[in-house]
Amino acid sequence: MAITWDLETDASISLGELIVFLDAQGGRVLTDDLDSAAMMLRRLYNNRTFLSETLLQQLANPAAFKAMNPYTPQVFMLHRTEHYFIRAAVWTPPEGRTGEEIFFYEDPHDHNFELLTLGYEGPGYETVLYEYDHDQVVGDVGEIVDVRFLERTRLSRGRVMFYRDSKDIHVQFPSEDFSISINVVVPKMQMNRQYSFDMDLSPETTRAVIRENLMFHTPTVISRLAYAMGVPDVAAKLQDFVASTGDLNAQRIADEFIRELQVRPLDTA
Structure with missing residues (x-):
């Protein structure tokens, strides 16, 4: 205690x-x-x-x-x-x-x-x-x-x-x-x-x-911004990056963001 x-x-x-x-x-x-x-x-x-x-x-x-x-x-x-x-x-x-x-x-x-x-x-x-x-x-x-x-x-x-x-x-x-x-x-x-x-x-x-x-994961925050700006394949890129770190806490934060996102195609034209 x-x-x-x-x-x-x-x-x-x-x-x-x-x-x-x-x-x-x-x-x-x-x-x-x-x-x-x-x-x-x-x-x-x-x-x-x-x-x-x-x-x-x-x-x-x-x-x-x-x-x-x-x-x-x-x-x-x-x-x-x-x-x-x-x-x-x-x-x-x-x-x-x-x-x-x-x-x-x-x-x-x-x-x-x-x-x-x-x-x-x-x-x-x-x-x-x-x-x-x-x-x-x-x-x-x-x-x-x-x-x-x-x-x-x-x-x-x-x-x-x-x-x-x-x-x-x-x-x-x-x-x-x-x-x-x-x-x-x-x-x-x-x-x-x-x-x-x-x-x-x-x-x-x-x-x-x-x-x-209360804890934010910088790559996830950047991914949110990239997604909002229309960058394609944000979820996949974030998943690849987090997987390469082996950080389970980062994985959880990224997964939560991706669930929020409910990944949808972006119009990047």
Whole structure:
């Protein structure tokens, strides 16, 4: 299940020291010795100035800051390497403003990457956690998925949590006040499909329904565009390409697109 640490320490480290620790793990970040990684984040929590100092350094070069942060205004990238990246995520109470959907509040979803997160500032978001067996899921929208309730908890100050990729489903509820989390994220070379779910958020819930696929397969997206522009034999070309990769997840995504398409002759004259 998702792992939670409530650690006590007076030691404090810099962001640079966390980076040295993670770099030493090479391609095994968040694979070996999670307890030590959690303690390093807890020590980073004791450094109450590193985040503002890092962001001010980035803002001194606006072009570099923009290049470093191409995502939503909720997320600030602090460091990126081949094997992992570190980011800060801002959580604010909803006020009915346009764009607040970026926070994914009250939207059950999984992640197709490993995530170690620290409650750094504010009361933190409350979350309800379930788990499921990704290998038993086809991935079709509307598919019923067996789930198991794990816990309801909060990413409070100093708490560290680890979300397992393609196993943990979590639902975030707005914090009562401005909050910040620090995340260490390990993306995968071959990412599983990522889903959002419709489900009753109670401990008794044992089933969820896939509402949306959150992971897109680039060749399929390109094929959709090519089909719309009248390119012939798009489905066959996509099938040939996906078959050559041996990627079963890509095959599922391509098959779903082709079923949607209900392949029909195109007028290319």
